[in-house]
Amino acid sequence: MSTNEILDELIELLGAHAVSVGDEINPDDLHDESLHPRHTMPLAVVHPSTTNDVVAVVRWASEHGIPVTPRGSGTGLSGGATPVPGGVVVAMHRMNSLLRLDPADHVAVVQPGMTLRELGEILEPTGLRYPVYPGELSGSLGGNVNTNAGGMRAVRHGVTRHHVLGLEVVLIDGTVVRTGGPVVKVSSGYDLTQLIIGSEGTLGIVTEITLKLSPALPHAATVLVPFATLDEVTTVVPSIISEGLAPSILEYLDVLTMASVTQAAQLELGVDAGVAEKTLAYLVIVLETRTAEQLDADLIALAEHVTEHGALDVYVLPPHAATQLIEARERAFWVAKAAGAHDIIDIVVPRSRVPRFLERANALAAQYETFLVGCGHVGDGNIHLSIYQPDETRRADLLHELFRTGVEMGGAVSGEHGIGLDKQKDFLALADPVSLDLQRAIKRAFDPHHLLNPYRLLDERPMP
Numbered sequence: 001m002s003t004n005e006i007l008d009e010l011i012e013l014l015g016a017h018a019v020s021v022g023d024e025i026n027p028d029d030l031h032d033e034s035l036h037p038r039h040t041m042p043l044a045v046v047h048p049s050t051t052n053d054v055v056a057v058v059r060w061a062s063e064h065g066i067p068v069t070p071r072g073s074g075t076g077l078s079g080g081a082t083p084v085p086g087g088v089v090v091a092m093h094r095m096n097s098l099l100r101l102d103p104a105d106h107v108a109v110v111q112p113g114m115t116l117r118e119l120g121e122i123l124e125p126t127g128l129r130y131p132v133y134p135g136e137l138s139g140s141l142g143g144n145v146n147t148n149a150g151g152m153r154a155v156r157h158g159v160t161r162h163h164v165l166g167l168e169v170v171l172i173d174g175t176v177v178r179t180g181g182p183v184v185k186v187s188s189g190y191d192l193t194q195l196i197i198g199s200e201g202t203l204g205i206v207t208e209i210t211l212k213l214s215p216a217l218p219h220a221a222t223v224l225v226p227f228a229t230l231d232e233v234t235t236v237v238p239s240i241i242s243e244g245l246a247p248s249i250l251e252y253l254d255v256l257t258m259a260s261v262t263q264a265a266q267l268e269l270g271v272d273a274g275v276a277e278k279t280l281a282y283l284v285i286v287l288e289t290r291t292a293e294q295l296d297a298d299l300i301a302l303a304e305h306v307t308e309h310g311a312l313d314v315y316v317l318p319p320h321a322a323t324q325l326i327e328a329r330e331r332a333f334w335v336a337k338a339a340g341a342h343d344i345i346d347i348v349v350p351r352s353r354v355p356r357f358l359e360r361a362n363a364l365a366a367q368y369e370t371f372l373v374g375c376g377h378v379g380d381g382n383i384h385l386s387i388y389q390p391d392e393t394r395r396a397d398l399l400h401e402l403f404r405t406g407v408e409m410g411g412a413v414s415g416e417h418g419i420g421l422d423k424q425k426d427f428l429a430l431a432d433p434v435s436l437d438l439q440r441a442i443k444r445a446f447d448p449h450h451l452l453n454p455y456r457l458l459d460e461r462p463m464p
């Protein structure tokens with residue numbers, strides 16, 4: 001069959017309105033936000049509206065041996081949604097409806113193309129919320145599920161996998177499987193929901209997601225705490241959590257990152273000039289409670305605790321400045337990208353080992369003559385480092401040393417952005433070979449011909 005005949009078949013199955021080829025393809029559908037875009041051209045981008053559309057395209061692709069790349073909003077940071085030349089991109093944006101909201105059970109069932117922003121707007125009047133908060137609200141729930149997205153609130157609420165109760169997934173042969181359900185516990189067989197979460201589109205296409213919601217807490221305060229050393233910041237973090245203060249956000253920003261994000265947002269936080277002069281790093285802490293009295297008591301306890309641990313001062317931000325600071329922190333990626341960062345990585349280590357990890361990271365940066373700045377979800381040990389090193393070989397060597405250090409400390413190459421294309425080499429070199437063999441066996445059981453999102457994660461073959 002000629003390529004044109006194969007495409008005609010696809011158009012007949014889905015309708016011309018759901019298939020883009022050649023110049024009709026939106027350039028935005030050809031990349032994610034990885035700092036290493038590949039500029040690959042697929043045979044087609046399809047825009048399904050129903051699970052049946054996804055089944056049809058997957059059966060068509062299987063029959064013709066065409067690689068399939070699922071795509072959410074393309075905000076991923078590791079090349080996970082990069083198209084395969086000659087493959088088909090399945091863009092999920094039209095499948096963005098709320099299918100069910102059960103306030104009594106705290107459950108929402110959504111299609112995977114719904115964005116975090118859309119879900120937040122739907123939930124706003126209900127008093128419920130989906131507490132996972134990856135910085136980029138245009139990201140889709142399907143993408144979040146497939147990267148096991150984390151974000152700022154993971155320190156209290158956990159990551160995507162802790163809030164997904166069930167899935168509907170289209171497998172590569174077009175079979176539809178339903179996993180889990182609208183219940184908070186299941187002890188009946190292998191947990192396929194958790195297996196699919198974080199699988200980066202390599203096991204199936206997620207077409208429906210059952211989410212666990214939580215009551216929104218009405219009282220909140222954002223606290224900014226400057227410290228004279230990075231070591232003090234990272235050392236105080238585990239003790240804040242041990243105090244039982246349960247912050248919902250616990251972020252660190254080194255002084256350069258703070259200066260660049262606040263400057264980009266034209267944000268003045270009112271830090272005393274004398275304090276600012278001595279500051280090398282900041283903690284941003286958000287406390288959320290059910291009552292105003294509890295919030296006041298927690299704020300006093302927090303202020304006393306950080307002061308005992310070397311805080312230069314404690315600022316409870318006015319609500320407007322607090323919102324602006326959290327938004328500015330969310331934009332740290334764009335600020336680093338605009339400043340010319342060559343890589344941004346998200347190693348995770350146990351939170352108590354962050355001080356040692358950063359000490360080692362800074363020593364490695366000096367050894368490789370590289371400029372390194374950072375911020376991160378320090379409450380869960382997830383460090384985001386921006387790396388400025390134009391020499392590719394030197395950068396790759398430094399990255400490998402950083403990843404190795406993180407893994408040796410009991411951590412992982414990526415805490416939340418995923419492996420994709422960008423971190424594949426280091427992930428495969430550092431992972432437990434027995435675990436990799438098992439993961440490859442699972443992949444073969446789901447996708448024996450390597451058609452689902454090939455050339456990334458476990459699949460070492462180079463992209464054609």
Ligand SMILES: Cc1cc2nc3c(=O)[nH]c(=O)nc-3n(C[C@H](O)[C@H](O)[C@H](O)COP(=O)(O)OP(=O)(O)OC[C@H]3O[C@@H](n4cnc5c(N)ncnc54)[C@H](O)[C@@H]3O)c2cc1C
Pocket residue numbers: 032033069070071072073074075076077079080081092112133134135136138139140141142143144145146147148149150151152200201202204205206207330331333334416417453
């Ligand atoms: C400014 C900025 C800040 C960010 N902050 C955070 C953060 O704090 N925490 C965090 O975790 N991430 C963060 N991210 C990364 C990104 O937002 C997340 O990885 C998000 O989960 C990606 O969702 P997406 O819809 O854009 O997915 P895409 O980029 O489209 O895809 C991501 C992966 O999921 C797969 N996929 C997508 N949809 C499906 C589906 N329906 N079925 C099967 N596979 C699918 C793709 O094949 C790909 O492998 C940030 C990104 C940016 C740009």
